[in-house]
Amino acid sequence: MKKFIITLLLLVSCNMFGQMYNPVKWTTSVEKISDKEYVLKAEAAIQSGWHLYGQYIEEGGPSATAFSFKNPKNNFELTGKTTEGKGHEVVDKIFNMKIKYFEDKALFTQKIKFKSDQITNIAAEVGFMVCDDSNCLPPSSEELSFKIPNSKKLASAEEIAIVKDSAVAEEKTTVKATEKAETQIENPTKKKDTRGLISIFVIAFLSGFAALLTPCVFPMIPMTVSYFTKQSKTKAAGIRNALIYGFSIIIIYVLLGSIVTAVFGADSLNALSTNVWFNLIFFILLVVFAVSFLGAFEIMLPNALANKVDSQADRGGLVGIFFMALALAIVSFSCTGPIVGTLLVEAASKGGIAPIVGMLGFSTAIALPFSLFAAFPGWLNALPKSGGWLNTVKVVLGFLELALAFKFLSNADLVLQLHWLEREVFLTIWIAVFGTLAFYLFGKITLPHDSPLNHISVGRLGFGLIVLSFTIYLIPGLWGAPLKLISGFAPPMQYSESPDGFGASKSVSEVKSALPEGAEFGPQNIITFHDYNKGMEFAKKNKKPVLLDFTGYACVNCRKMEELVWSDPKVLGVLKNEVVLISLYVDDKNELPENEQYVSETTGKKIKTVGNKWSDLQIKTYKANAQPFYVIVDQNSVNLTEPSAYNPDIEDYYNWLNTGIKNFKS
Numbered sequence: 001m002k003k004f005i006i007t008l009l010l011l012v013s014c015n016m017f018g019q020m021y022n023p024v025k026w027t028t029s030v031e032k033i034s035d036k037e038y039v040l041k042a043e044a045a046i047q048s049g050w051h052l053y054g055q056y057i058e059e060g061g062p063s064a065t066a067f068s069f070k071n072p073k074n075n076f077e078l079t080g081k082t083t084e085g086k087g088h089e090v091v092d093k094i095f096n097m098k099i100k101y102f103e104d105k106a107l108f109t110q111k112i113k114f115k116s117d118q119i120t121n122i123a124a125e126v127g128f129m130v131c132d133d134s135n136c137l138p139p140s141s142e143e144l145s146f147k148i149p150n151s152k153k154l155a156s157a158e159e160i161a162i163v164k165d166s167a168v169a170e171e172k173t174t175v176k177a178t179e180k181a182e183t184q185i186e187n188p189t190k191k192k193d194t195r196g197l198i199s200i201f202v203i204a205f206l207s208g209f210a211a212l213l214t215p216c217v218f219p220m221i222p223m224t225v226s227y228f229t230k231q232s233k234t235k236a237a238g239i240r241n242a243l244i245y246g247f248s249i250i251i252i253y254v255l256l257g258s259i260v261t262a263v264f265g266a267d268s269l270n271a272l273s274t275n276v277w278f279n280l281i282f283f284i285l286l287v288v289f290a291v292s293f294l295g296a297f298e299i300m301l302p303n304a305l306a307n308k309v310d311s312q313a314d315r316g317g318l319v320g321i322f323f324m325a326l327a328l329a330i331v332s333f334s335c336t337g338p339i340v341g342t343l344l345v346e347a348a349s350k351g352g353i354a355p356i357v358g359m360l361g362f363s364t365a366i367a368l369p370f371s372l373f374a375a376f377p378g379w380l381n382a383l384p385k386s387g388g389w390l391n392t393v394k395v396v397l398g399f400l401e402l403a404l405a406f407k408f409l410s411n412a413d414l415v416l417q418l419h420w421l422e423r424e425v426f427l428t429i430w431i432a433v434f435g436t437l438a439f440y441l442f443g444k445i446t447l448p449h450d451s452p453l454n455h456i457s458v459g460r461l462g463f464g465l466i467v468l469s470f471t472i473y474l475i476p477g478l479w480g481a482p483l484k485l486i487s488g489f490a491p492p493m494q495y496s497e498s499p500d501g502f503g504a505s506k507s508v509s510e511v512k513s514a515l516p517e518g519a520e521f522g523p524q525n526i527i528t529f530h531d532y533n534k535g536m537e538f539a540k541k542n543k544k545p546v547l548l549d550f551t552g553y554a555c556v557n558c559r560k561m562e563e564l565v566w567s568d569p570k571v572l573g574v575l576k577n578e579v580v581l582i583s584l585y586v587d588d589k590n591e592l593p594e595n596e597q598y599v600s601e602t603t604g605k606k607i608k609t610v611g612n613k614w615s616d617l618q619i620k621t622y623k624a625n626a627q628p629f630y631v632i633v634d635q636n637s638v639n640l641t642e643p644s645a646y647n648p649d650i651e652d653y654y655n656w657l658n659t660g661i662k663n664f665k666s
Contacts, residue, residue, distance in 0.1 A: 023050040036114045037111065040112060041109050043108075044108075053129050062129045076122070084106065210397060211362070245367075248322040293398025410426055417553070423496040423497075424498075442456065480493070487559060487560045523566055530582075530583060536637070544579055549582065550586060586615040640659075
């Protein structure tokens with residue numbers, strides 16, 4: 001965690017002095033003291049004017065020097081702790097606390113005992129921070145190599161080969177899209193799209209605020225603001241530069257959203273949301289993000305990339321400020337990357353310009369504090385100090401990422417109709433995740449990077465009670481409770497071990513006898529057809545209008561409409577008694593008979609599955625490809641009113657239904 005805070009601080013220092021600094025050089029040596037015992041020595045040569053911090057620093061201070069010895073085969077054991085020289089102890093001007101530091105040079109030693117005679121080299125990593133009288137540079141996390149001398153000869157430190165500077169190559173994994181749409185379809189329901197984009201912006205803004213409170217970003221606010229206000233010739237210039245910095249952050253993230261939209265197509269992203277491989281890939285990706293946030297490891301972009309951006313930040317002026325913002329985005333990737341990735345995935349399910357809007361909301365939340373605190377530097381005194389609470393925020397986000405991951409796994413299961421992750425199993429997993437989060441917030445569980453918790457703050461206790469209450473709220477769902485708070489996230493009621501609710505008295509024969517041929521009970525026990533022709537035939541026989549419901553097994557907003565809007569008594573009465581419901585699942589993977597497969601006139605794609613057929617019907621007839629999508633037609637498939645998309649306004653949706661029915665009767 002501290003490694004990233006310090007890396008962020010380096011951005012400021014690079015711009016202050018117009019060059020890259022590397023004030024510490026590490027050398028290693030090994031001294032043999034017996035057949036099985038050795039002393040590993042790491043010596044830091046520190047450039048004049050700079051000082052290196054010791055290993056034991058109070059919470060809220062600079063990043064302490066820390067050694068990590070790699071021992072994958074358990075060939076040796078550490079004897080005691082890593083020791084350090086005497087150094088100096090003073091009240092540090094920057095951190096305002098008593099801190100131990102070293103000047104000119106520092107020696108660290110670690111005694112080890114071998115369990116095997118086959119060791120020729122021991123690898124280690126040191127994380128450290130250096131400062132001068134007014135500025136700090138971040139870690140540099142550096143790889144060290146300790147060469148073990150020949151066991152037949154006792155060697156002194158001077159006789160052993162010393163240091164090797166080694167660069168660690170990092171692999172950069174990219175996820176490629178599995179398909180790209182050949183056509184872009186215009187959605188006729190502009191009002192609903194606008195409402196969806198606003199909700200995406202709000203969610204993204206809140207996510208940006210959450211990212212702001214992580215250990216990689218929050219500590220940079222006072223440091224960056226201080227730079228812009230102190231280094232600029234006038235207060236106005238400092239404010240102007242900070243505003244440019246903020247706008248640069250926004251531009252960078254909006255460009256990311258624009259690239260995603262341009263590469264995959266404005267509307268083809270929506271098609272990916274029902275793709276099995278898309279959902280499985282992002283299930284794995286979000287689990288990795290969650291495990292990272294929980295402290296198992298850190299996700300970092302290659303150091304070479306950060307160094308190149310840092311060098312560009314030295315140019316000064318507007319270009320330099322822009323590259324400072326870009327460097328912030330890169331070095332804070334371990335905290336912001338998982339959140340940005342999740343937002344882009346969620347925006348992808350909406351299609352259109354949603355990724356751009358999402359990145360605009362996220363980056364605005366990140367950039368706003370830098371600009372506001374630069375304009376009103378006195379507000380900095382009201383900011384809470386950095387501390388263990390920042391890691392708590394990161395861990396909470398990890399639990400939320402883990403819960404969301406299972407939504408993507410559920411989508412894949414729903415599309416394939418495997419019934420492996422039915423409603424009860426999904427809810428059990430969520431109860432376990434949020435229950436564990438509640439125990440964590442109450443201090444009953446600690447994770448790798450947590451600070452010692454002597455007491456629980458009122459805020460943490462309050463949030464823990466909210467999480468615990470939500471966990472208890474989920475439990476009745478195992479027995480058929482609707483759980484409207486999570487509508488669209490959990491699998492629908494009919495995708496359950498007990499579709500009619502726990503202890504339902506209806507027999508299977510009674511249910512089947514109540515259904516017309518080719519129909520089944522759908523959401524809210526509404527009689528529904530999944531075959532267009534059979535549904536239209538039934539409508540003609542009963543002289544009723546038809547509600548075409550273009551939906552998907554993995555469609556979140558479809559489930560929300562079914563559970564929140566369709567469940568309203570007056571809406572439910574219309575759907576059960578006054579229309580014939582035909583639900584066409586565009587992600588139905590059942591293959592069409594070979595003689596029914598064809599090439600779409602609209603998209604040019606081969607139509608192989610039932611879902612492909614209904615999707616092609618929606619695109620060709622209504623020039624739309626997003627779900628949910630509702631159309632009221634007469635028995636000749638003529639529209640009775642304008643189509644509707646996602647609309648959580650019950651009264652508005654009810655009036656829309658009645659308009660179509662009224663036009664049918666007139």
